[in-house]
Amino acid sequence: MLGMLGAGAAGLAAAPYLQKGWENFLAAASEVDATGLTGLLPNPGGFRYYSVVGSVPHKDETNYALTLGGLVDRPRTYTLDQLRAMPRTRVVHDVVCTDGWRVEKTPFDGVRLADLLDDAGVRSKGAAIRFTCFDGAYSESLTLEQARRSDVLVALTMQDKPITHAHGGPVRLYVAPMYFYKSAKWLSGISVTDKVVPGYWEERGYAVDGWLDGADRQGDAA
Ligand SMILES: Nc1nc2c(c(=O)[nH]1)N[C@H]1C(S)=C(S)[C@@H](COP(=O)(O)O)O[C@H]1N2
Ligand SMILES: [Mo]
Secondary structure, eight states, X not given: OHHHHHHHHHHHHTSTHHHHOHHHXXXXXXXXXXXXXXXXXXXXXXXXOOOSSSOOOOOOTTTOXXXXXXXXXXXXXXXXXXXXXXXXXXXXXXXXXXTSOEEEEEEEEEEEHHHHHHHHOBOTTOOEEEEEETTSSOEEEEEHHHHTSTXXXXXXXXXXXXXXXXXXXXXXXXXXXXXXXXXXXSEEEEXXXXXXXXXXXXXXXXXXXXXXXXXXXXXXXX
């Protein structure tokens, strides 16, 4: 398997990815790597690239839209420019994947999910959020209480740069106090539900509550 990957990677390396840098190359390789083995290649940035589908459409200001619906009074659709114009919050926290890698003190910046929820007006029956993605496959969930935390962002930048396609740009979720699988990439839909609908990995055995050790579980004791 690794040998096959090596051959595939060598073939891809001949492509122009090398000019764009190793991180872009890894992202491109992982998009065609059904085995997931590109996750084992070294990456100086510390991140590994994850996608549960083979290829994901690219979106930018010309065609990106985020819908907010479900149990709300005022369903919304936001363009990228509209999101960028909203009040922004910067959160710096360690990023931790359940696979064992960590990237310390990573800055994210974006719109607080709480602000978007207030904008739409959550109805009294609303108790949880379901997130969907324009990769057409991934989904995530939070309770409404978790979603209203000030360190949960609809993120527009990562490491102080626009979020790259590989990292789930132009817009991804960032749930700072939880494992990184909660931070859905390529975010396209936010729906208020009356109960938690387990997400993609949660249906495959991951904990629905993805708290990092030592994370502030404010509200748990309520
Ligand atoms: N749409 C989508 N979001 C996703 C995933 C995915 O496969 N698809 N993987 C999750 C997991 S397990 C991790 S660790 C992070 C990885 O983010 P990165 O690719 O920017 O490093 O994204 C999370 N969000
Ligand atoms: Mo992960």
